Amino acid sequence: MELLIKMEFTEEQINRYSRHILLPEVGGKGQKKIAKSRILLVGAGGLGSPAALYLAAAGVGTIGLIDSDVVDLTNLQRQILHHTPDVGRPKVQSGKEKIQALNPDVSVSMYEERLTAGNALKIFGDYDVVIDGVDNFPAKFLINDACFFAEKPLIHGGILRFDGRVTTIIPKKSACYRCVFKAPPPPGLVASCQEAGVIGVLAGIIGTIQATEALKLILGVGRPLTDRLLDFDARKTQFREIKVRRNPNCALCGEHPTITELFDDGDPYAGCAVRP
Amino acid sequence: MQVKINGKPEEIQSGTVLDLLNAKKIEPQMVAVEVNDKVLERDDLATTHLHEGDQVEFLFYMGGGR
Numbered sequence A: 001m002e003l004l005i006k007m008e009f010t011e012e013q014i015n016r017y018s019r020h021i022l023l024p025e026v027g028g029k030g031q032k033k034i035a036k037s038r039i040l041l042v043g044a045g046g047l048g049s050p051a052a053l054y055l056a057a058a059g060v061g062t063i064g065l066i067d068s069d070v071v072d073l074t075n076l077q078r079q080i081l082h083h084t085p086d087v088g089r090p091k092v093q094s095g096k097e098k099i100q101a102l103n104p105d106v107s108v109s110m111y112e113e114r115l116t117a118g119n120a121l122k123i124f125g126d127y128d129v130v131i132d133g134v135d136n137f138p139a140k141f142l143i144n145d146a147c148f149f150a151e152k153p154l155i156h157g158g159i160l161r162f163d164g165r166v167t168t169i170i171p172k173k174s175a176c177y178r179c180v181f182k183a184p185p186p187p188g189l190v191a192s193c194q195e196a197g198v199i200g201v202l203a204g205i206i207g208t209i210q211a212t213e214a215l216k217l218i219l220g221v222g223r224p225l226t227d228r229l230l231d232f233d234a235r236k237t238q239f240r241e242i243k244v245r246r247n248p249n250c251a252l253c254g255e256h257p258t259i260t261e262l263f264d265d266g267d268p269y270a271g272c273a274v275r276p
Numbered sequence B: 001m002q003v004k005i006n007g008k009p010e011e012i013q014s015g016t017v018l019d020l021l022n023a024k025k026i027e028p029q030m031v032a033v034e035v036n037d038k039v040l041e042r043d044d045l046a047t048t049h050l051h052e053g054d055q056v057e058f059l060f061y062m063g064g065g066r
């Protein structure tokens, strides 16, 4: 085993990843899996930031970043991938620099574009796991659908005010987002992200769980967060797990699907979240 | 009768899921409803009667992420 590690990693890499390699669940073999893995972050913002940094530190081979935005001053309260001098710069550019400053082993693919029904499958096809770090429902549904058609595991996340939610979706095996939430909420009923507000650290908590789930899938370790919604309430510092199941009536993954190809489900600027 | 709503025991009037949503002033379009781990179709809210001990989950949409 030791010989194998020495053949595949440099002395410096063995040192860098030693706390992983020491774990029986990881070892040299697991670290090799991480080094070969390709993880896509849709959104290089609140959730994408902590996920990107921990995945970079872990030695993920390729991290893809999709984001069409530039860094705004209001982002810095929670989007820790971006620093003050980055205001006005494309997020994918700023993100790539931070990732590679942390770990030059990681290669970063930048997609400075909005995710659409037109480009999603082509991009998703190149990755092992997709992490949802977007802020609007049409995009969340699009990511869910694209992961289903591309058969890619999805780590879904959402944050709002003091609440967060995370779940893992293995297409055709576990409940998908549409199994529970059939379609985006009507635009008139939802507040925009700008008016809703969020406590910044929540992005760190949920985004870091998303990164954990992604690494577990790559390593094949433990039990994924499938068929469970994990809700976090920062006011009480309390997690709650809600069991969900695949829905035979699901329009996407059910017995008689009505969604048979990718489509843009509504205006991505329409809304952020709802809570009474 | 007593049911559990989002994990908390609550005393409610007997009736349908839609009655409960109305009593709580929750717009049905804003929520996915699960009774005993099964998601209800929107059309079934008015015909699904709640029973003592049912576990009801109101799952609100949670967007955000940036």
Ligand SMILES: [Zn+2]
Binding pocket: A175, A176, A177, A178, A179, A180, A246, A247, A250, A251, A252, A253, A254
């Ligand atoms: Zn489904």
